[in-house]
Amino acid sequence: FAVSRDISSMFQRFQDGTNYFGDDSDIFQDVAKSDREDIVSEFHSKFSKIVDREEEDNFITKLYRNKMSIIPWPVFNESSFYTTFRQLKIKLDEQDSKYKNAKLFVEKIKVLMTKLKVCDWGSVQGTLITMRTLELK
Structure with missing residues (x-):
């Protein structure tokens, strides 16, 4: 799959953003169907490296407290764009x-x-x- 931006710098911006957004933990991005599995694997890999490298002093631990879900959102013109709201609702209903x-x-x-x-x-x-x-x- 092709990623149009430098993922490392994107994660550094997420890291820097924890000082601004505090405990807000929602990040949304639409993903083409052909890239969904790869993008989830890539995010898991990058997040794992950050947590391993920085231990407790990282944005993932600060924001998500080991309760992170990665949902690759369908692009707007796909019918699954609308049905994925059900999946998100279930995840949100489970949270305090x-x-x-x-x-x-x-x-x-x-x-x-x-x-x-x-x-x-x-x-x-x-x-x-x-x-x-x-x-x-």
């Missing part, structure tokens, strides 16, 4: 909610979107803590 309520979720999304718009690469969690502190004053 990360948010106590919708307000906390919306607050985090708004902060994340704002930080992206203004190119603020600081900690999302730090911004949320600052906001809550200001609310209490």
Whole structure:
């Protein structure tokens, strides 16, 4: 299979991104049917090398805590694009909610979107803590 970008640099960007996204662990990418098995194998191989090399100080352990699933999403024009939502729903239903309520979720999304718009690469969690502190004053 052919990968159009340098996978090593992509994984380094994932690694660097853990400082920005905190504990958000969802990464989505559509994959052509002919490449799905190879792409899953490639991701597993790369992730294993990162974990082995960096032990506990790596983005996989920080973000996924050994609970990672790789689902190669079908491209938009395939019928399986829509049926794969069922598979994703089952995986998501098995997980515990990360948010106590919708307000906390919306607050985090708004902060994340704002930080992206203004190119603020600081900690999302730090911004949320600052906001809550200001609310209490």
